[in-house]
Amino acid sequence: MQAKLQKTTIAKKETVEQGWYITSAEGKVLGRMATQIAMVLMGKHRPGYTRHVDTGDFVIVTDAEKVVVSGIKNQTKYYQHYTYYPGGRKVVPYEEMKATKPEKIVMEAVRRMLPKNKLGRVMLSKLKVYRGSEHPHAAQQPEKLELN
Numbered sequence: 494m495q496a497k498l499q500k501t502t503i504a505k506k507e508t509v510e511q512g513w514y515i516t517s518a519e520g521k522v523l524g525r526m527a528t529q530i531a532m533v534l535m536g537k538h539r540p541g542y543t544r545h546v547d548t549g550d551f552v553i554v555t556d557a558e559k560v561v562v563s564g565i566k567n568q569t570k571y572y573q574h575y576t577y578y579p580g581g582r583k584v585v586p587y588e589e590m591k592a593t594k595p596e597k598i599v600m601e602a603v604r605r606m607l608p609k610n611k612l613g614r615v616m617l618s619k620l621k622v623y624r625g626s627e628h629p630h631a632a633q634q635p636e637k638l639e640l641n
Contacts, residue, residue: 504543509536511619512550513630514638518599519559521640527602529640530554534607534616547612551619553635555626558595562587572601596622 514533532538536548570587590598599622607613
């Protein structure tokens, strides 16, 4: 009796077909939504996932201003960055960031769940976040992405 040969396929950059997905952030918990979006951006939802190749899909997130956080994070969570000038540490509370730049909240949450290298930056560029329910990507015919 002859043994079956099992072959491992490795995805190549030229053969990967990337799709488009759309989801709404309305009423979704920020962290749980960000983990599922990061999995789609990395391509881990596909059977042909290869970690050194960008096998992920494009994701459109609408209604970014309607995302929620659990617990008391809306009073205690803050975002900070450094301007590289003396005394240049900027701290912005979650509530203020949600009022002014809700797209950045979703982008930061997903960015922190992606690989910290060049490939992670390419993956993040495939995330499109919009404040309202309108987006300019209707020509790509995005499929609905169901998040738990």
